Amino acid sequence: MAYDVCVYGTMCLDRIRRVDRLPPPGGYVEVVEERWMPGGEALNTAIALATWDVHVALVPNALGEDDLAEHLLQMLRAYPSLDLRFLRLCKDVQTPTCDVYVTPDGHRTMFGSGFAQMSAEEVPDEALRHAKAFTADANPGEASVRACEQAARAGVPVVAMDLHNSDRACRVATILLTSYEWVGRDDNIDYLKRVAAQYRERYGCTVVLTAGARGCVLAEREHQDVVHIPAYRAPSVVDTTGSGDVFRAGLIYGRYVLEREMEWAIRFGSAAAALNAAAMGACAGVRPVEEIKRFMKTQNTVGEEAAR
Numbered sequence: 001m002a003y004d005v006c007v008y009g010t011m012c013l014d015r016i017r018r019v020d021r022l023p024p025p026g027g028y029v030e031v032v033e034e035r036w037m038p039g040g041e042a043l044n045t046a047i048a049l050a051t052w053d054v055h056v057a058l059v060p061n062a063l064g065e066d067d068l069a070e071h072l073l074q075m076l077r078a079y080p081s082l083d084l085r086f087l088r089l090c091k092d093v094q095t096p097t098c099d100v101y102v103t104p105d106g107h108r109t110m111f112g113s114g115f116a117q118m119s120a121e122e123v124p125d126e127a128l129r130h131a132k133a134f135t136a137d138a139n140p141g142e143a144s145v146r147a148c149e150q151a152a153r154a155g156v157p158v159v160a161m162d163l164h165n166s167d168r169a170c171r172v173a174t175i176l177l178t179s180y181e182w183v184g185r186d187d188n189i190d191y192l193k194r195v196a197a198q199y200r201e202r203y204g205c206t207v208v209l210t211a212g213a214r215g216c217v218l219a220e221r222e223h224q225d226v227v228h229i230p231a232y233r234a235p236s237v238v239d240t241t242g243s244g245d246v247f248r249a250g251l252i253y254g255r256y257v258l259e260r261e262m263e264w265a266i267r268f269g270s271a272a273a274a275l276n277a278a279a280m281g282a283c284a285g286v287r288p289v290e291e292i293k294r295f296m297k298t299q300n301t302v303g304e305e306a307a308r
Contacts, residue, residue, distance in 0.1 A: 005135070006059065006156070012095070013069075013095060015036075020032065021104075033280070039100075048276075049257075049284055053081055062088040100241055128150070131154075138162040163178075176205050187212070194213060214237070215231040231301060234275070235274070
């Protein structure tokens with residue numbers, strides 16, 4: 001079987017709780033609303049791609065043989081192009097869960113359980129055969145690095161997310177994607193341009209550094225310049241959980257599924273992430289492709305003022 005994209009990394013169940021504010025130490029706050037939703041960087045990205053009818057092979061951590069896993073799998077039946085054949089269910093594994101507290105500004109605070117013991121899986125060759133792209137997040141550690149190397153050996157373009165501290169992952173990456181928070185926590189655009197250029201020069205890959213509402217910087221392997229691409233303004237911000245994962249899905253969809261240029265793919269990812277923030281849940285607000293394209297045509301980006 002051939003897949004469009006192979007996604008490797010974290011899969012969990014999110015319990016999302018909406019609160020008016022976070023309590024001070026020793027304080028109390030009432031939970032306004034609670035929902036159980038799919039979560040984890042890899043699963044969020046895979047769901048977004050599957051929403052756009054991309055045939056996705058998900059290679060995640062193992063889940064337990066428990067009610068939490070069954071509840072999660074029940075929700076995932078809504079995505080027929082998301083292939084879960086590589087998921088293992090094990091009696092001695094705890095299904096990872098994440099408590100996500102969301103405040104009215106859309107910001108979230110997270111508490112995890114079961115992640116420290118999370119399994120690191122091998123990527124079956126079948127998951128990579130004829131794939132247009134492979135992507136991995138950093139949570140599985142060394143296993144993610146090995147998976148990136150395996151995909152590169154198979155000739156599959158590698159989108160390495162938050163693996164900037166691994167020389168081995170960077171050297172095989174086609175696109176190195178990470179947030180400004182992991183490369184110095186300075187979202188000044190000129191600073192990020194310098195950092196992106198340094199990574200490109202060192203590893204010879206295309207580099208995308210994201211900075212939330214300030215957009216991102218792009219240093220393409222084939223070009224000398226480094227450009228700032230402003231973000232789209234979210235029409236409504238309910239929950240920013242999963243924004244980076246949906247952005248990654250949009251970038252992959254634009255670049256490797258539609259085979260568009262990098263700048264367009266980044267803008268598509270930015271628009272998808274902006275629209276996703278309107279719903280509670282890491283990927284609950286992923287919109288259809290045509291709606292995202294209409295949004296791109298009718299909405300302005302935040303603009304250069306965000307870079308000042």
